[in-house]
Amino acid sequence: MAKPKLAYGSRSLAAFGTLMVAVQVFHPAMLSILQAGETAAWLSALLSAVLTALLVWPVGKVLERIPGGNVMDLVRIALGDFGEIAAALVLGAIIAHRGGIYLRETSEMATTAVFPHTPQTFGTTTILLGAAYVAWGDGASLVHHGRMVLFGFLCAVLLILAGTFGWGEFRYLTPVLGPGLGKLLAGLPQVSSLYVAALLPLLFADGVERREGLARWISVVPLSGGIIFAAVVLVLLIVFPFPGGLNIGAPLHSAARLVLGGRFFERLEGFWLFAWVETTILLLGAMLMGAATAFAKAFRMDRHRTAVLPLAALMLTFAFFPHDQAETIEALHSSAFIAFVIMIPVPAVVAGIAYLRLRGRPS
Amino acid sequence: MKATEATVAESLAHNRACLVRTLYFPENLGIEMRDLRLPTEPPVPALLVWVDGLVELDAFGAGLAAELDRFTGPAVPPALPRALTVQRHRWLRDLNVLADAVLEGGVALLVEGWSAALVLDDHERIGYPAQKLGVNPHTDIFTWDLRLNLALVRKRMRSPRLLAVAAPTRHQHGAAALLYLEGKAYPPLVRAVRRWVRAHLSEPTFNRRGIAGLPAVFGLLPRFRPTRWPDEVAKFLSEGYVVLLTDRSEVAYVAPVTQAGWFSLPSDYNLSYPLRRSLAYGRLIAIQLVLLLPGAVVALLNYHQEMLPTPFLLALASTRENAPFGLFFEVLFLELTAEVIRETVFRLPVSVPMGAGLLTMVLLGLLLVVTGFVGPLPALATVMGALLSLVIPEYSGAYLVRLWRFYFLLSAVLLGFFTMAALFAVLMAYVCQARGWGVPFLGPSGWMFSSPESGSARPQVRKGGQAVGKAKAGVR
């Protein structure tokens, strides 16, 4: 029996994308929200979610007109074959860099907080092997996997929030405007870098069979991710008040350490370690596969698998660039703005050009 | 079907053609038609239709064929039943009802020139003696006879759309039948299974290896889910699965293998939605526990001691003061022992109940704990795991889960929950990627994901008839 290429729906894609965005609540990347928004960080998380949603919506709208196409097809239509190759290279570089940093910081935090005697390489390699395996499969499986994990992930996050809520003092959320409205808005691009993963559903849009409603569901991704971010940030702010809270490497992990449900349910961060590692592997796997499929499309390769291992190696290399834990987080923050601009507004512009080119042709 | 076609006409040829169409004769195994001539004056052509296995023509009444051969009376409808010793008969005009009556186990007699068909019904409608075997009583079981097995399925499932077609095999004597529900089963799946049977089923397969044991589609999952119960087969057929019955095998092979096929039972249909749903989640949790419990014990006690409540930890530490072995060895030893005991119990004569094995496990665990050979927590985890693994009714499914728990145990000893989570991610990815006959293993999961598009990532086996639409053709 011929292996059918499996399709999935826009809603599955949105659930998968939401997970990809929301996974970062476990990562030090969250600090960029807290740093930019101070006591109003929850507000900046929501505002940047809206900003990102507005930027990805037109991309989805144009993608609705291209059955079986993803954002790379848009690039080809707009900028031609060379543009597509260049886009694949840039995308690969950014994904490998960010993936590397996520990889490093996850194993770095695991080493710091849980396994002080274990070598750094063990953590990184374990996660990367898992991610490479995930990327070895096909897009439909990955989207389905993400959709299944989303439920457990949300439960895990909600449990942390519910468990740490008692430590909080709501008045730590004041002053309401944090650094002031001007600075809050100026910090939005920095915060929006957390929504870079909203590009992943655009890359995986080729498997969506029924295209109507695609744009709507794609713009749901940053919005739902933003709601999760805002909820987490709200609880983090009341539990680890500003400004001291800014100095905690992985705030949600520290929050998990505080969960206190009577004398028999405390220090349960091991459970969340489980969710943390599982979802990180999925995120890195999705990033690898996204970049690999982009390569496969640009270079007309039959299988994306060819590109998975080289990209994974590149990721591992990037993971070991930063000198220390602080530099790892710094690397993420310093590249945040560039990554955001390339991953979200640029595709929007490309989608605009593609739309103009497509307008002449029959759909 | 037009209204005229649906009634018995005086032309026997017309009736015959209609029945051939309705009952998919002659491809449909088990459906029998015999032309004969009633020895009246002049002889009249007639047609007998019955289902082989449901009806033994020679044992029918005082031997139906012989009685018909002796029938000389006037060739008018009322005379015929009187000449037969069959207790019950009825006259039918509707051909569809007639087909149903045949599938019910009746013998239809159509005679040239008669505008009604005689249905003879001999079997006594007494149910099988109910065996109370827990919640899920299987009342009958497959035998070594393909013909009888087919009849057993037909007894359970009396749909004219149930097709049993002969599947050619590589071996000339190896008869096999493919069963599927026309209009429900995914046609490429049926074609693929038939092709595979032709290519792979040979004499050694029949004699030595079970079919399910042949190389799996992808890694660990078997190609077929074996079953020995006709009621399960009926359930699978009604859900669009394809069933392979082979001669000289008391096992039916169901394709494709899906989690729904492993974890649900025919008796689930009797439950209301919330009960069925909670039962499904209960099974899911039980499976997770079986998978993760031994590993979690090792991870907790060797890596994440902070997770245990302090008084409990101190009490536990005091029980381990004189422990001769490391915890990992204890858990591994107990789990392996449990496996051996379980296998032994499977090989015991049927008269020894399964409970004996569990009791042995509990007693042995208690003895080991009391003698200080192992700690109480690993023993508890092992016995719990052994009990919980029984929620998967099918052996091969349960065995896979039990095997994977050793992998999780090994991963737990490496870096606690960190490596366990990594392995879990890989397992999830594997399970999401796994396909049997192109159908995802996690596929038509009515009981796990109930959103309207839950079937959209896969060609549907279960829902909406020939749901080819969602699957794009072509090789990836």
Next chain:
Amino acid sequence: MKVRAVLVTLALTFLLTGCWDRVEIEDQIFPIAIAVDKGVVHKYRMAVRIPMVGTIRTGMLGGERSKTTSEIVTVEAESVVQGIFTANATATRRFTLRHLRGIAVGEDLAREGLGDLYMELSRNGEVRDTAAFFVVRGSAVEFLKLARYPGEINPGKLAEGLLLVEKHLHMSPPIRLQHMLNRSGLLGVDPFAPVFGINRGVTGESQPPGTTASAIAGDLYRLDGNPAELAGTGIFRDTRLVGYLTVDETQALLALRGEMGKAYMTFPDPFRPGDKIQIRFHQENKPKVRPSFNGQGPQVTIRLLFEGEVLSGTENFWDPAVRRRLEEAARHHMEQQVQSVLAKTIKWGADPVGFGLRFRSRFATWDDWSRYHWRTQVPKLKVTVTSEMRIRRFGLTLAPLQQKQEK
């Protein structure tokens, strides 16, 4: 297929390494409490309380039960971790702080400031931030050595038991390390911690105190039993200990914060001068706090509402006038305690009630708030308290039995 086989093999060989952090529980010692004092030679003098695992019995298993279930090791070191290592030199197992349930800090160290200690503890991945936190009047090391809790079988329950007593009686606030870490900073609230003391009357070093006023740990009128006692509150200004509150003042502080559960209060009997009467009371609702600014500085109006029940007393409570008088007396006593807390803390420049948090919301941005310099505003703080006490229940009898007979 071959590629996959190679990958799997590679992965498996990789996994053959590992097990770096694996350690059996019987190979570890889990200190359950530490006491930290100012050191003589080194920075800290520390006492570590170690449970004696072998003496804890579980069901039919475990060791022989003995009288002592834990031991103390006292060391001096430059940091807590070094102190633990030093203590580890006396053992054949690895010490780990994963089950550290209680941290007691000596008065001298607390008055100097706990910033360094906090930093070290919050960096440490093993220490639980949920550990109970205490201040000890005098030496924490001496306290840990002397403290002997009656009925203690499993020392793992010690800290939880202390927190339970704190929550039940409200003689001292239930505080954990995380509270101290969070409230040390320019946030608009200052930390406070329960106080341990060594009762010199019990140890025989001095006579019991001769006052009937509400006391702090160490001053309770006791003749024997456990030398250690837990009562009162230590008030911090940022990371420094600045003073103590008595048991009654502790209740007033908790009431001002809206955290007082059921508490017990003994106050002068309005009907029999010289006698005292006891009630059990709680807050009927959260305190209503109105912050405002006037010319000189911040101003706060608080309204407190209590509900109580009589536990002792000899009056006939069928009489409405008697009930009103009792309510008035109880209210008066409570208000006195509240005023005393406010006077003390404002004098010390500390804000354990968290008035600053009430003022924070009056500022739009963080910069505005930090320019206000709350720390300098605390001494200018004017607080007006009004309160009401409603006695609802009077025990199982509403009047003394002999009064009924007289009628």
